Amino acid sequence: MVGWILKKILGSKNQREVRRLWPMVARINEFEAAYQKLSDEQLRAKTEEFRQRLAGGETLDALLPEAFATVKNTCRRLIGKEWSVRGRPYKWDMIPFDVQLIGGMVLHQGRIAEMATGEGKTLVATLPLYLNALAGNVHLVTVNDYLAARDAEWVGEVYKFLGLTVGVIQHDQPPPLRRQQYGCDITYGTNAEFGFDYLRDNGMATSREAQVQRGHFFAIVDEVDSILIDEARTPLIISGPSTVSTHQFDKYKSQIAELYRAQTMLCSRLVDEAKKLLESRNTEKPTDADADNEERAGKLLYQVKLGMSKNKQLAKLMETPEVRQLVDQAELNVLADSSKKDMIALKEEMFFVVDEKQHDADLTEKGRKQLNPNDPDAFVIPDLVTALEEIGSADIPDAEKEKRKQQVQQAFDERSEKIHNISQLLRAFCLFEKDVEYVVQEGKVIIVDEFTGRLMPGRRWSDGLHGAVEAKEGVVIERETQTLATITIQNYFRMYKKLAGMTGTAETEATEFQNIYKLGVVSIPTNRPIARKDENDVVYKTRREKYNAIINEIVECHRKGQPVLVGTVSVDSSEVVSRMLQRQKIPHNVLNAKYHQREAEIVSLAGQRGAATIATNMAGRGTDIKLGAGVADLGGLHVIGSERHEARRIDRQLRGRCARQGDPGSSRFFVSLEDDLMRLFGSGRIGNIMEKLGMKEGEQLEHKWLNKSIETAQRRVEEHNFSIRKRTLEYDDVMNKQREVLYGFRNDIITGDNPREAIFEILGEVVEARVAEQCLANKPTEEWELEALARWVNHAFPIGLRLDQLAHKTSDEIRQFIIDRVTKAYEAKASHEQPDTLKSIERLIVLNAIDRLWQEHLYNMDQLRAGIGLRAYGQRDPLVEYKSEAFAMFDEMMASAKNEIANNVFRSASSLAAFENFLRSLPMQLSAPDVSQQSAFGGLASSAQPAAPAGGDVVDKAIQAASTPVKRDVPKVGRNEPCPCGSGKKYKNCCGKNA
Ligand code: ADP
């Protein structure tokens, strides 16, 4: 009832929105009627006219009716014209319908136009794209390369007719070609290509010429739910092989495998025991003892669920609604106990516990003892905070305190690394099933995408998990990769000045679009009424029964000649259906979103008489299915869902593939209690309903109630997934701010005309900080550490500073003196250089420093992010902790970058090649442990010595020194000890990175 009222209200709000746009449709059509009298040239001239009116101060909004009319009229003129689309002949036959004009307006307003499949969104997008391209480079974002190219070729003729250029980004294009595509007025491409180009432009390109994009003005995202919601779960990452590898999977693998075996055995014992208890009951006349046995059995099975939720025997037993209920009841009882005594007792008997929903696995006391009988505490996270506090308040000298703190910290790091390794291995064993979550091919572990069933070679689970799975499978553990640049899809798309989207299914996710992207959703009415019949779901107890029923239904359609499209959630179930159809000798096609172009062609024929097509839900996206001759009389295309998907949206997407443009069509979903969705989220209530409706073995059930409760389960998963995405975003927001600052700074350097100014600003800051540090304002001048200051100055700059030059000065005067000398020296040096070369060198000095340190920072942020979960033990909000630490780390990173820049300003040569060589050799130079003794520009100048000559040959010497690799005997330093270079970082994260 409430839902109905709500729908009424929401519906009418949407209707009002749409109604408000109709007068504009009339205006567009009036203009269009008038344009019919124009010659082609006159129509084409509109583009230039609009541009001038824009320049004269008119707004895009004001131009909309005329611009849309211009596009519509162009479409009319193209009717019957032929060209090729993806290599196949095509004949234009589209003039935008009125509802399409409305869709176009919604897009122009920066909102999401929800338009059913087959309503012609490709054409709709041309209207706002043309209008907005008058003012800047506009992007159309698609889900795959094939669609980007197809759409650009398909509707590109409209833009070309009007004198605009169209570009397409494809995966394999080299940068110069990309740059050309972005140079066009309108650019089509996938979200990943757009995002990666952004990262490369801003995080890697070292000159303006190497950047390919031209800003983020307006984007329309096609299949917006798929891109902004499904794909947004994994951020875009550019990575390279990691320089450090810390995993110890080899070391623990056999132990964990052993533990896993022990737990498996334990679980079988528990299941057996439960079975016996259940069998011993007197089903005719249940006694009190029987009730106790039932309860006990439920508890045992629940225990198995805790320890091994994917246990096969358990799954088998849970097929019976009665058993399922017992387990649910046991769970409720245990959870209801506020003292958690029962829960603790249950867990205590296990070696580890698994939380399938949270994707977590954790050792128990018993497991820890098993792994390390002598020291079970070896796998407990130590209480770092208390330990540090204790040391802090202890009555010992400061130096001793420092030493102990470092020891504690080191022990903590080692132990958490160990625990991390073990819990990743546990997850690999318990939660990741071969041939479900991943496959092993040619000695590699390849991820299977959970939504599409696609194999995703090259992608790796993060945080070492992939290595753990490799260890489990006994294949070579590949080197972990390190993030070089990363951005979430959300944050990429938030950069656009204006963003819009279109899809057949946005409504169920309207809140998320609003919250995260500030995108409102407007449902556009279809051109003709929808004639699709959605049948009730049919529910079976087991998968087997379900598949049999699916096959029967396909056979029946096939006999009539009615085409069928079967949508599955995974490659696995596609294959099951396919095998069963083969047995029935029914010809069919199987698609799993691997070959976009070919699949699009096959799907486009899925509406022909007698066709049977099996597709995972991404296959053939964006291709509409036209009905073959006579098929309408058979009821049109019949869509079968082999399983309800986690999100209702994807189910609607599948249903929407039939009954396009007022065609007849029907859809039905088949569900079994063994489906993951039912197993994890739907259990109790659905079991109850089935009991109430009196379901018996081998029967099917079909009822409105069931649809409802399945949707409730789906809604729960949707909410759960939304909260995960939101959480990811909250973390990324921290990074996002940092990225903005850093990329902004970087871009100023690349595009600014005077990099030297920036360098001197940095020099000023660095010198000021040094002086402030060594000439403390609250200390008498005799205590100032002038010698140290001079040593640093002479190390960094070739100005031969003498101590007596610093005497009798205020700190301000000292600072000014140093900066003046440095400026003079730099001018002297610059006078020998080619101004343009020098500019490039200056840019490189800055970029080199910030890029290197930023990458290191990204690595550290990854570590921080991975470790921050452990802090939750301290009852502090990990996000707050993360924010404050991330902030401090960023500050430190920027300070180090500036220092490095200051240090490198004079270490440059007149030839760019020589300088690049020099930069390459630099880390070696920086990692020399005894920097304090050796100035790069000669030793510390004593007051008696003449000042070292500035510029020229000193620099040359430094370059020479740098380009012959210096090999020093570095004293052995522990990986977790502080780095001897004095950076304050651990050795392994600093100079020891390559060790
Ligand atoms: P969507 O992306 O909304 O699912 P498409 O852009 O793929 O839809 O178009 C679906 C089909 O509708 C295409 O075959 C196209 O030719 C047809 N179509 C779209 N708009 C029109 C129109 N105004 N007149 C005639 N056919 C149209």
Ligand code: MG
């Ligand atoms: Mg489309």
